[in-house]
Amino acid sequence: MRTIQVAVIGAGPAGIYAADILTKEYGHARVDVFDRLPAPYGLVRYGVAPDHPRIKEIIKALRRVLSRDEIRFIGNVHYGSDVALPDLRRHYDAVIFSTGARADRDLDIPGIELPGSYGAADFVSWYDGHPDVPRSWPLTAKNVAVLGAGNVALDVARMLAKPADEQLTTEIAGNVYQGLAANAATDVHVFARRGPAQIKFSPMEFRELSHSPNVDVIVHPEGFEIDEASQRTINTSKSTKLVVDTMMKYLEREPTGAPHRIHIHLCQAPVAVLGEDRVEGLRTERTELIGDGTVRGTGEFTEWPVEAVYRAVGYLSSHLAGLPFDHHAGVIPHDAGRVLDIDGGLIDATYVTGWIKRGPIGLIGHTKSDAAETVNSLLSDLPGLRVPEVTDPDAILEHLAAKDVDYTTWAEWERLDAHEISLGEVQGRERVKVVAREEMIRAGRDALVRD
Template identity: 45%
Template sequence: MSENSELRIAVIGAGPAGVYSSDIFLRELRKRGEELGLGTTARIDVFEKLPVPFGLVRYGVAPDHPSIKFIADALEKTLDNPDIHLYCDVEFGKDITLDDLLPRYDAVLFATGAVEDRPLHIPGADLTGVHGAARFVEWYDGYPDGPRDWPLDAKQVAVIGGGNVAMDVARELMRDADDLRTRTDIPDNVYEGLRRNQARELHLFVRRGVTQAKFSVQELREMEQLPGVRIAVDDEDFDLDEETIKAAGGNKLVRQMVEELFAIREMAQDMEDDGNVDYAGNPADRVYHLHFNALPVEITGTDGAVSSLRVERTRTGADGVMERTGEFVEYPVQAVYHAIGYKPAAAEGIAYDEHRTVLANDEGRILAASDSAQIVPRLYATGWAKRGPVGLIGSTKSDALLIVGHMLDDLAAEAGAGALAGDRDAGSIDRLLAERGVRPIDFAGWKRVDRFEREQGSREGRKHKKVTELERLRAIAHAE
């Protein structure tokens, strides 16, 4: 197949969903392309609005996750492919539009992530000191457009949420700054902020029971090993009936999580009995309370700022159905963080399903409207843009395989071996961007950033030190 007849695919988003989909598309095309009449070669152009790739892995996961490096390394190996072309610092809807892409690409795949918190709908949610997880994560991950300072003067803090993001937020709020700096790539402003952190007591509230939490075992184990932190639990939360235990045992991941939580209960008791110590037996100056069956219902304030959180006790059956009891407890706190879900970003020109908070789609095929069954040809969604902000890397890969299958089948059903774009000049998109004054950062530019960050880290005895400023990232990436 000639260069002008090979398939042309545009991917919006260089996070895990976009990168995995690109890799799977090329592999599946090599496997099935001949029998489908599509040939076996394609050029995939991946557009990313940030100056650097990897999305959620770089800017949405807590810096102390040991798995980050391995995932980022795998994504980088995929991008280091002559059939995949990286265009960072190119924003869809601003620098390029759907009208620009459709004449140049046979299909467009949206792999955009989530940038906004789902709102907290309880009284007092607008008080000073109430924070959504997304902005806090942007701060401690050094997101280029994120805040550079964060208020950490609250001595008593609440975190609302029963998933891994809530655990990340709580763990970073209880973190020892020096320990985190040694082990991770946090920038200087985050280190200095955490050094000044006043939090000494943290409460994590999960509205349902122990077996309904969505924590991974890895998250729990990271919580267990916080230097200087004692864990505290309520024994009543662990009083499970036989039906609930049986239901939890039917799912391997849930069973492992529950077993770990019971181990944490024993650890918490030992920490208290040994005189308020941390996991290593050293004196603890902070305490981390883990509450289940606890539904936050109101945030109260003084002079416009958070002063307490009112929580209602709940009961949760083996089927996951939650009942309210009418029993309330008020906790004095000066800051409340909510991690109750993200809202995936919209994309200009693409219908958005507000109910499901996804790009309107049917198994990854973009729909004309959220209430329509009409499929828009050549447009697809994967990852959180398709399914919403749930699932880990395994779900992302499963999505990619499903959507790639649809793309290949749809392209094969078209005349001309799937070559639907009229402009098949590989340099066409580069000329368009140049005319608009847009200067993309390619894979070589990313490697310059990566080398610089490693060099900066090595000077301080660290493996890596993240650059956060937009213009500095651009300058490093474009330096010859």
């Protein structure tokens, strides 16, 4: 068994699981996990709402993987500029891309580009303290529309409705707290195209929507339709039954008079964002179920006086330099994780896993089986993989240094991690997240740095 060097591009759960499985399945594998950010963990750090610390527990498992000797974290490296595919092929036996999905999927309706219309992914990046987004967010709208029926829509609605002081037990950065403290929103309207049995909320997240004493959750009865197909889904899916049961409790509950409200509107399809120079309203069309889980328009329209619109209709992966890309599906073409060229042929020693492979579907835990498939393909191909031109594992670091890439290491992340925890201790919190990229890097190199 020869020793192999494998590069993983993307240090989120998908990439870390791939490194974990590969090194366990093949004892002579050494893996470098690259990320464009100075810190690891991807969407677990920058895509999970700060008031969901339970989900962030997965970081403990990811940390154990990255701390192993046979796996090396190399952060603050931008694929495509700091390091290109030919560079990786010179230094590694194989490359696995796990760059995820960071952009918002488009919604093709009139007015969607008006000022005051936002992508949910951008808002999530802001409140999660992503270093590459602006430090402020416009939160002047009193009435807000959220378009979508998944967990991201729930997160956005909850973050817009909950008072900022309730977030002071979380890791939110100071600039995020200040922004939320100035938030003018009182009513957040969530619009779903289909009925209660087709909603994609997770049961636990949906129940947690009402945990704030300052927020009433109001399910509007219009559109609360359960046809025969919906009932079959409820009868056969425990998750769907829990969501519908929770929705019925909200439907029957009397509002408490809380100062903030989250409204759930079912069978309402957005057809236009209204306004001249900025968002002034939203037009929706009432839909009806047609027996197969889909809906059709009824021609009945409603205009809602909202001042901001957030579209939470899905994430979209980005095209990576030197690789083919299916722009419609937002994925890299592959066969069981083996990257395919535009003609369907295999690209040697190049693999893909996670959302860039299968699209932004499934929960974090679903990426394990996905990574296992990709690793199995790589190991099956191993006898035919060419030995890289450069076999010294430190040569890639010398290559980055020669290009003046200010890369970060696992030891530097551990110091940054400890620094964030120390900032939290001062405020009685688990941690306070450092936002600026330069400050993140500095904190990783100077344990004494303070805000």
